[in-house]
Amino acid sequence: MDTLISNLTILFLLLPPVVGACLVTVLKKKRVIGAITICTASLILIQVLFVVSRIISQKTITAFGNAFYVDSLSAVILLSISVVGFVAAIYSKNYMGRQYDNGTVDDKHIVRYYQGFNVFLLTMLVVPIANNLGVMWVMVEATTLVSVLLIMLYFKENAIEAAWKYLIIATVGLSFALIGTVFFYYANINTNPSEDAMNWTGMVHNAKLFDPNLVKIAFVFILVGFGTKAGLAPMHTWLPDAHSEAPTPVSAVLSGVLLNCAFYGIIRFHIVSSVAIGPGFSNQLLIILAVVSIVIAAASIYFQKDMKRMLAYSSVEHMGLISLGIGFGGLLGIYGAILQIINHALAKPLMFFASGTISQKYDAKAMSKITGIIKVMPITGILFLIGGLALVGMPPFNIFVSEFMILSSGFKSGQFVAVSIVILFLVVTFAVFLRHLIKMIFGDPSSEMKKSEMGKLAILPMAILGSLVVILGIYIPVQLQTLIQNASTVISNGGFA
């Protein structure tokens, strides 16, 4: 009975995007397919909330034999996918409608867009629940392919260039991850050749017997591989191009969620490697990559002229912070990192939505051409300001809380050098980002701009995210706290909640 419920739970999680993609393909009417996608995204959200409530009470769900394994860590990622997917689906309707009206896209593109969006959600949903690490790799690669299709929706030169770079760099990067996965598998079948040797649960179970040298080599490959996809510097070079050239709702999903999915892969192998050889080795590597990411992101934000590229570099910075929290370890650091995953997944899409609306209004992406947002579009301007302040870590917004936890865990674990470098460059980012933000939001708009918002369906998703950003800065609900607590235990305690 219990297995039946578990199987159905997973089935109903994956069914909506499949049905949605099929319906979009069959119906093809511009008005209907947007609504269908909103339906599928909300069904996914409801189902994920159900999964999360079950995970809080019983900690793990195993379904279809051993094929799917959901624990608190997967639930956190699922939560971020479903929330961002939901708001992005709402935002898409307005955004793609406007793109259609100015003739940027035609009917065929819109159908392709919504098909891609549904399949994209499906591939991302499988990543955190697949127990088999090979399947996880296949699905991460599938997310690359689908998102490349979404980026090259436009025939613009820049979009094609970005799609090409993304395809090549991410595929080559992920081939490193596959080598790492095979190494871990080899280490496992050497000690215990069994049916579930490729499963994460089986790996964690035997990890103590792994050959330490093999684990070290394997983890380096994993970190380079999934790190490329997660946007950790110096493998991040595709990220600003791809995230700035994609259609805005897709940028939001790429930045807010897809990076988390890739980082989830690193965390899973980090757990295996911590059980096998102790956390010291992987922690040190994570901290190094994190510091490099934060430094490079700060430098790039400093010289940035394009609004969406600036946001993309801010994603590199935040992935660095997440990696830093995991690397510092301790319950505080890991808790902070997981909270940061959620917070970033709320604040970054908010900023992308706002910037998409703004650049549609101003017909520009260069920050120098955008002034006086608050006078032209008051609501969007305020939400843009909230998102921006949250991203730089200003209290009382949500990211302040998680950044504070991560940095204090660094002092606690005695990593003074890393923490001081990070704080220095966070201050640089803070100042530069705020300067760009204030220039765009305040100041006088050029005279021909008319004061008007861009439609309710554009405001609604931003308002949802904006209120979550404010609320989570002040108060984290008990259920969410338990979930994050359990997920941190999974990481620090070798896979057991």
Next chain:
Amino acid sequence: MDTIQFDILTISGAILLIATFGIVATRGFMDWLNAYRYQSIVLSGVTAIIGYVTGIWEIYIAAGLTLVIKSIIIPKVLTYVTRKLEIEFKLETNPYVSIRASVIISALLVALSYFLIQQIPFKSDQIVNAYLPVSMAQFFIGLFVLVNRRTVLSQVVGLLIIENGLFLFAMALTHGVSLLIEIGIFVDILVGILISSILLFRISRTFDSLDVGKLENLRDD
């Protein structure tokens, strides 16, 4: 018996390396494609040998899939999408490192991969000894082709070499990671090749060139 088996393993590994060098040493797209087809046929033979030595029947299926997908379907698809491209797009006239130097670099990469594999603590196993360095060499040479060549087409070929190396790596080290996952990987490659051919076509249309050096609009300045 054992020495004969060892000879077969070594010789087939060597043939595979020669096929990889065929890609490094040529300039025209059709030549690469032929070399790739030849390489994939050898790879499928090598896979079948691994299947024979280990006695796992699933590996024969993987060998068959390799033969069908990599030596028939992918070359057909690439020939089809590039048939309309002008001939000068298909010639690698100006790689960053000359062809002669790249053959020497590739030879060094082969030596490097033999050296690296010796550093890693593997259980001694004839298949691992024979094929693992070859697969690593393919991986490195693929990476080298990818960064050295300037036309978009040769980057696709570089990706394909890397992927063949990965396939052999997984086969040689773990005797296949289970058929289901291999089929997933095959599907990923096929879709990836389809997408990159659509992109190829668009790049040639919008940029009127297939030179990667032309793809530099997006920068931070």
